[in-house]
Amino acid sequence: MKNPSCALFDPGSPPGGVREGPAGAQRLRVAGRPGPESRAAGRGRRWRYITILFSDLCGSVALSEALDAPDYVRAVQHLRAVTRRVVAAGGGTIARLQGDGVLVFFHGDAGPQEDARRAMACALALHAAVRARAGGWPLALHSGIHAGVTYLDDGDIERGRYDLIGCTPNIAARLSALAGRDQILASDVVLSGHAASFLTQGMKPVRLRGCAQPLPTCEVVGFGHGDCAGVGWGDAPARLHA
Template sequence: MDIAAWLLSLGLQQYEPAFRENDIEADTLPQLTADDLVALGVISIGHRRKLLAAIAALRATSDTAVTSTTRSLAAISGAATPLPDAERRQLTVMFVDAVGSTALAARLDPEDMREVIGTYHRCVAETVGRYGGFVAKYMGDGVLVYFGWPQADEADAERAVRAALATLEEVGQAAPAGERVTARIGIASGLAVVGDLLGAGAAQEQTVIGETPNLAARLQSLADPGCALIDAETRRRIGGLFEYRELGDFDLKGLPGPVRAWLVLGEALVESRFAAMHAASLSPLVGRDDELGLLLRRWQQAKD
């Protein structure tokens, strides 16, 4: 690196003799501090600020180059990149599938089909993203989404169902060139291990291990076009926030026993979130007239 040319590019070529006389070279330049610049005769605060900013940029460029070189050497030597630790999580997993895509691909030009699938993928990603969903993988015309990872929330199951209803509505309106795309969705909740990186490069994905993703995939295959099915655990977590129709038990491939499924019809009209989540678990108080009277009197006193 030519120090004189570097100073000239900053419009500070008057300091070139001081840098030369003090043996400032390319390897020592990134190490200069504000005190060093004062010692070099840079009295102007503005000039010092300008030089420090340029030195910081050099330092950042140097760090990036070192990191890139380290990664390249690791790749050449076959050294493994440290992976993030996998975690046990309570997850809600959503599988979204485009119905009739095979027939559509047979009818459309490949470039037109690419536009249809691309629009469909973007629509799903944007919609679930609004509800906090994490798109883990695109699988042709399928999309795998996690709720509860990397960030967990007590309302993950509720957000997943809301995202499913929104996705079913918006996917049907998003297809280009007059082509209508219909989705179907399966949602399941439960314990899983998530966070392991599998594959490499563009094929790399954050995978989830456990029965939950398999159950979501099986429910998706049962769903009719334009419908979302949920499992018993998801149904328990979302209480009375939505309207459902119970579909009964199904023997699903790869799962140990019958699985009960519900069709989500839409959002329910509820008095309050608390009532929707706890209506089935609360019973009227019996034989507590004295206690209720005391509470009401204390409440009246507090208001007075």
């Protein structure tokens, strides 16, 4: 995976193609703010600037060993049902729900700032819903959120409902892997402009495998004094741009 701060994306290249462009090639920064060209790149489903949330169940192996097989299956089924409900309420789209993990993206009409806000609000709501599970199952998530230019394509039975290719989903997944139990790690790209809306802690540069430069990241721990505590809940899901 190339360094997300300097990867050159060619909207005309094959899906997932990242190349070093010729002189004069237009640069789309995955780890920077999106220009108008990044949201307009491609038609149908092609290169899009989107925000991605990757969440996974903590300690799934230990949990599967601690529970009887039927109880573990019911726990995972409950997790999936909660995920579908919370993501739909938060205006996100599930790209893939596999095993005990989920890949969600946000790309609505209101633009990338609202996408980022919805992603963080959705992550907080999802973690809270999983923590509140009655019945004695010790369920908790760890999540990562990142935003950038991603190749968005239709999926299939193997790849999931949508296929997301590029640095952005990889970075979101790696941030999730770094997160501790019930922890949400978000990159500074996602956090930009939302200091008053969310409570965060521990901003620090994180080194990710394959990235030449550290990625500033911090933990999202709750809603701040802004007005976003209820954003997305009960609203219509965001629509994809044409």
